[in-house]
Amino acid sequence: MSTKLISDSQTVEHDQDRPLSSPIARRSFFKYAGATAGATALVLAGCSKSDSTPGTVNVGSGDAGVLNYAYALEQLEAAFYTQVRTGTYYTGLATTHPERQILDDLYYHEVIHRDFLRIAIADVAKATPIKALTPDFSKIDFNSRTSVLGTAKAFEDLGVAAYNGAGQYISSAVYLYIAGKIVSVEARHAAIIRDLVTEGNFVGNDVITLTTASNSSVTNNNALANTSLERAKSPSEVAAVANTFLAEGSKIDVSGIR
Amino acid sequence: MNFFQIISEIEKVDPEVYDRLDSRRSIFKNMAGLGQKLSAAALPLAVGAIFNKVYAQTPVGAGVNDVLNFALRLEYLESYFYNARTNVTGLSAANVAALNLIATDEANHVSFLNTVLGTNAIPRPATTGVFDFTVKGAFNPTDAATYLTLAQSLEDTGVRAYKGAAPLVMTNKLVLTAALNIHSVEARHASQLRAMRRAGINSSAPSQGVAVAPYTTAPKSWVSGTDSATANTSRATVSNVYGSGLNTDAPAGITFESEANITQGGLALSSSTLSATAGFPAAAYSEAFDEGLDVGTVARIANNFSVSGDYFGKY
Numbered sequence: 001m002s003t004k005l006i007s008d009s010q011t012v013e014h015d016q017d018r019p020l021s022s023p024i025a026r027r028s029f030f031k032y033a034g035a036t037a038g039a040t041a042l043v044l045a046g047c048s049k050s051d052s053t054p055g056t057v058n059v060g061s062g063d064a065g066v067l068n069y070a071y072a073l074e075q076l077e078a079a080f081y082t083q084v085r086t087g088t089y090y091t092g093l094a095t096t097h098p099e100r101q102i103l104d105d106l107y108y109h110e111v112i113h114r115d116f117l118r119i120a121i122a123d124v125a126k127a128t129p130i131k132a133l134t135p136d137f138s139k140i141d142f143n144s145r146t147s148v149l150g151t152a153k154a155f156e157d158l159g160v161a162a163y164n165g166a167g168q169y170i171s172s173a174v175y176l177y178i179a180g181k182i183v184s185v186e187a188r189h190a191a192i193i194r195d196l197v198t199e200g201n202f203v204g205n206d207v208i209t210l211t212t213a214s215n216s217s218v219t220n221n222n223a224l225a226n227t228s229l230e231r232a233k234s235p236s237e238v239a240a241v242a243n244t245f246l247a248e249g250s251k252i253d254v255s256g257i258r
Numbered sequence: 259m260n261f262f263q264i265i266s267e268i269e270k271v272d273p274e275v276y277d278r279l280d281s282r283r284s285i286f287k288n289m290a291g292l293g294q295k296l297s298a299a300a301l302p303l304a305v306g307a308i309f310n311k312v313y314a315q316t317p318v319g320a321g322v323n324d325v326l327n328f329a330l331r332l333e334y335l336e337s338y339f340y341n342a343r344t345n346v347t348g349l350s351a352a353n354v355a356a357l358n359l360i361a362t363d364e365a366n367h368v369s370f371l372n373t374v375l376g377t378n379a380i381p382r383p384a385t386t387g388v389f390d391f392t393v394k395g396a397f398n399p400t401d402a403a404t405y406l407t408l409a410q411s412l413e414d415t416g417v418r419a420y421k422g423a424a425p426l427v428m429t430n431k432l433v434l435t436a437a438l439n440i441h442s443v444e445a446r447h448a449s450q451l452r453a454m455r456r457a458g459i460n461s462s463a464p465s466q467g468v469a470v471a472p473y474t475t476a477p478k479s480w481v482s483g484t485d486s487a488t489a490n491t492s493r494a495t496v497s498n499v500y501g502s503g504l505n506t507d508a509p510a511g512i513t514f515e516s517e518a519n520i521t522q523g524g525l526a527l528s529s530s531t532l533s534a535t536a537g538f539p540a541a542a543y544s545e546a547f548d549e550g551l552d553v554g555t556v557a558r559i560a561n562n563f564s565v566s567g568d569y570f571g572k573y
Contacts, residue, residue: 098465098468098469105478108539109480109546123525124525160442172511174509174512177550181421181522182546183445185548191446199352200464220434226369228366229439
């Protein structure tokens with residue numbers, strides 16, 4: 001099995017047609033890696049070689065792939081906050097209540113992100129946006145403060161980790177800069193939502209490398225303990241979570257991002 | 259510890275990394291045995307030391323080191339600023355606890371950047387005589403409300419600085435990812451400090467404050483426009499934290515706009531261009547996107563806190 005994985009990941013590199021493929025082939029780096037944690041990346045790289053799973057939405061590759069990946073996540077967030085506004089937790093809050101103010105703004109911001117990305121993918125990146133995804137929020141109780149804020153926390157933290165983990169796959173400085181403009185707003189969201197769930201929890205070891213090193217499989221994540229760096233997540237890690245909130249036929253395939 | 263993975267990724271940036279490592283095969287062999295001999299706590303230091311040795315002869319790139327050292331100067335400023343939090347009176351226990359968390363993060367960022375830069379790192383500044391948090395007597399940083407305002411300005415500037423610098427280091431994926439992973443933590447801090455100002459210095463629940471336009475003393479957790487012209491003017495003594503930057507050093511296609519900007523990727527955002535946003539408040543279009551700044555503008559803002567006036571460069 002390991003031979004096949006190595007072979008596949010080399011093929012991946014060749015597919016990218018980068019000059020760096022030759023050192024990998026020449027030196028067969030993976031011999032060095034042995035049975036270390038680095039093998040995690042190999043497994044993922046090997047798995048991602050497979051063709052799109054039938055019934056999934058492939059976000060594509062290159063910069064357009066990353067933009068569509070972001071568009072998928074913003075769709076999920078926008079759909080979530082749209083539905084939040086129909087639940088009794090939200091409707092029961094006075095219009096001047098701080099939690100309602102915050103949820104209103106998050107709804108505005110995420111819908112703007114979603115629609116901006118759809119247009120930018122078509123008009124700026126000259127690519128095809130993925131279809132409108134159908135969410136599956138059956139596990140969320142929109143009448144419950146705990147359920148709504150807990151899910152919001154998960155989505156916002158996931159969004160930050162996703163943008164940070166995908167930045168390295170963007171080749172255009174302009175798109176990287178735009179992604180940076182969005183991710184810091186997501187981080188602002190995450191901080192206040194985490195505070196609403198648990199006061200003073202705007203940062204924590206679950207999202208930044210405070211007391212333990214990053215154990216994410218994200219490529220180029222070098223965060224050790226006591227560095228206070230965001231725990232970035234790879235597209236495959238993010239998709240695994242996001243897909244639990246997406247209906248059959250709308251689950252995303254991010255294997256083209258690499 | 260995915261340090262083999264880290265090496266693999268450095269290889270992508272620097273295809274010659276194995277030649278470098280091979281020429282120091284003894285280091286590499288030692289590394290293989292480290293796992294059994296060293297505690298997990300010591301390992302990061304060892305890895306950092308090896309990378310520093312490997313890269314000491316041929317820097318990753320002078321440009322990248324310059325950017326990282328500029329970031330390190332900002333982190334020193336922030337770290338020293340939060341070290342001064344013990345002089346502040348009148349803050350609630352919840353606010354003190356939050357400042358303690360932020361202080362830890364900034365100190366961690368300082369040590370992280372030092373590890374990355376190794377021998378190329380600027381020296382640690384003296385604890386006195388380098389930074390002036392009164393901005394030549396303009397502010398009293400022991401006053402709780404003033405202190406939180408200054409902290410918000412520093413964090414929002416930090417967010418803008420890392421955002422603007424990200425394209426400058428994007429050829430080095432390792433450095434880029436680290437920069438992004440600091441960038442979002444600064445944004446979390448900025449959000450928290452804004453919540454603390456919103457709820458007030460005595461609040462036991464910073465998340466429960468009510469934002470009040472024009473957001474001078476009770477800001478949202480995100481930047482709304484320039485948080486009112488009034489607020490921006492009063493902070494202008496610390497320089498224009500929410501204003502526009504200079505585009506002379508910007509990568510092609512990027513302009514450093516003020517935080518009130520609502521044109522993204524050439525698209526003017528409004529309810530007519532984004533049809534699903536009919537009825538949205540106008541401020542939402544600026545709030546949904548943060549804006550970056552060029553190094554020079556960040557330096558001019560930060561130099562207000564420099565005793566010499568040019569710790570962040572002669573701009």
